[in-house]
Amino acid sequence: MNDQADDQADGERRISTRQAAELLGVKPATVYAYVSRGQLTSRRDPVGRGSSFDAREVEALALRSRREAAAPPGGELSVRTSLTLIEPDRYYFRGVDAVDLASRYRYEEVAEWLWTGTLPRGARFTAPPEALAAARRAVAALPEHSGPIDRLRVATAAAAVTDPLRFDLSEEAVLGSARCLVPTLVGALPEVGAAGWRGDGRLARQLWSRLTAREPDPDALAVLDLALTLLIDHDLAASTLAVRVAASARAHPYAAVSAGLGVLEGPLHGAAGRLAHRMLAEALERGGAAPVVADHLRAGRRVPGLGHRLYEGEDPRAAALFARLEGVPQAGPALAAAREVVATAAARRGGLHANVDLALAVLTVSCGMPAEAGETVFAVSRTAGWMAHALEEYQ
Structure with a gap:
């Protein structure tokens, strides 16, 4: 039977x-x-x-x-929402395996897939000169101690006031805003690396010089693009839900993105990457992950970068990033430290697996990026996903 x-x-x-x-x-x-x-x-x-x-x-x-x-x-x-589906061991963008998409297409191309359901090869985003100039002026006026989310929120507001069509919630107008806002946010961030990359149209290269003074090698740059693509959306996370609420009230897309950035600044949603970075950096300084993990457990703190409530095993985003980081020579020590963190924690508490924050920390630590770099990558990447959710809500 x-x-x-x-x-x-x-x-x-x-x-x-x-x-x-x-x-x-x-x-x-x-x-x-x-x-x-x-x-x-x-x-x-x-x-x-x-x-x-x-x-x-x-x-x-x-x-x-x-x-x-x-x-x-x-x-x-x-x-x-029909944008993202999460299963116990994988997730999908519009019905297509997200890891497979991210492995074969660049960030801009997958953003277009979320927005329109098409995959245009070679898609590039260009920041309008007026919006970019306004966003840079606004960010430059902030105190030096301002964090990445502070800068991105101010840049979003500045870009909004230069867009006379921001109150037009038609699909065509919102798509235009989305394609302009993402590169404007990246371009508004202060450069710490070589300005020679400014002419490259790919978003990952534009962002690289805002994260580290090191020149990018092709392998490390590919990992950054992969991270951006994997993080574009993850169903109805807290920040995405805030975007949907704003869009449901017919707030314009810049205001919806601002709502997402506001939630991302909360310690329960946006700080995990920073904590994982610091833990890995400390493990490298102390010559091993075991004492660092022990300190977290002794203090009653959860070990950063481990576990995810939606996945039974390893976060598929982490698995994809770890596999690509294998090809980046300078990532070797941080990658080994991350694996030691997982093994040490698993020996004490079974069932803990790496999540995307730990994998992203390997990239940021090994490429000389600051602790808040993962937060910047996440926010820039997720802006495209928030725009996709705003579009879906308007419709």
């Missing part, structure tokens, strides 16, 4: 992804988003024809969704 017959015998009615989407009134990709957030359970077809769902569970979710849609303002927030 096959699985479907077993289900029928037990009184359980299974339906396909297409049928579930029709019942819920959403796209098939959104059905899997419900699965990633624990609102639906799916079962793989052993023949390989997709997934099936418990019809009664889908019908119950559809009923809840209709009630939420009819509820007055102030009720429980309900957000649907």
Whole structure:
């Protein structure tokens, strides 16, 4: 007897992804988003024809969704997205494996995929001169101790006032704002490296000179581009939810991005990369990760860069970055220290795996970047994802 017959015998009615989407009134990709957030359970077809769902569970979710849609303002927030699906061991952008996309396409190309569902080879973003000049003036006026999120928030506000079409929420206008804002944010950050890279149109090269004074080698630059691409979106994280709320009130896209940056500045969402960087740097200084991990455990602190509530094993973003960092010679010591951190913590507490913050810290430590560099990479990268969510909310 096959699985479907077993289900029928037990009184359980299974339906396909297409049928579930029709019942819920959403796209098939959104059905899997419900699965990633624990609102639906799916079962793989052993023949390989997709997934099936418990019809009664889908019908119950559809009923809840209709009630939420009819509820007055102030009720429980309900957000649907078809942009990113997270499974226990991988994640997808618009139904395509995100790690595979990031391995074959550059950041700008994957941003276009999230925004438009197309993958234009060779996509480049250009900052409008007026917006870039205004953003640079605003950032230059900040105190020297200002952090990367301070600079990016001010640059976003400055770019907004130079865009007379910012209140136009049509798809074409929002796409134009998105393609201009991301390079404007990067261009507004102060340069610490060689200015000779300024003429290169690729965002990763533009960002490199804002993160380190070292000249980029092709392998390290490829890792930075991979990190930017992997971090573009990760479903409804706290900052993304803030963007969706702002967009639902029809705030213009610059204001929506500002909402995301505001949440990112909170210690529970944006500080993990900085902590992982400092831990790795300390492990290298002390000649080993064991005493550093011991200090964290003795103080009752969680070890930075380990564990992720959405993945059962290693964060797939970390796995992809670690694999690419193998080809960067100067990353060897930091990579070894990161692996020692994982092994030491696992010996004390099983089930802990590396997350993307630890992998990103290997890049920032080994390339002479400051502790806040990971935060900068994350915020710049996620701006494209926030714009994708704003677009989806406006529609």
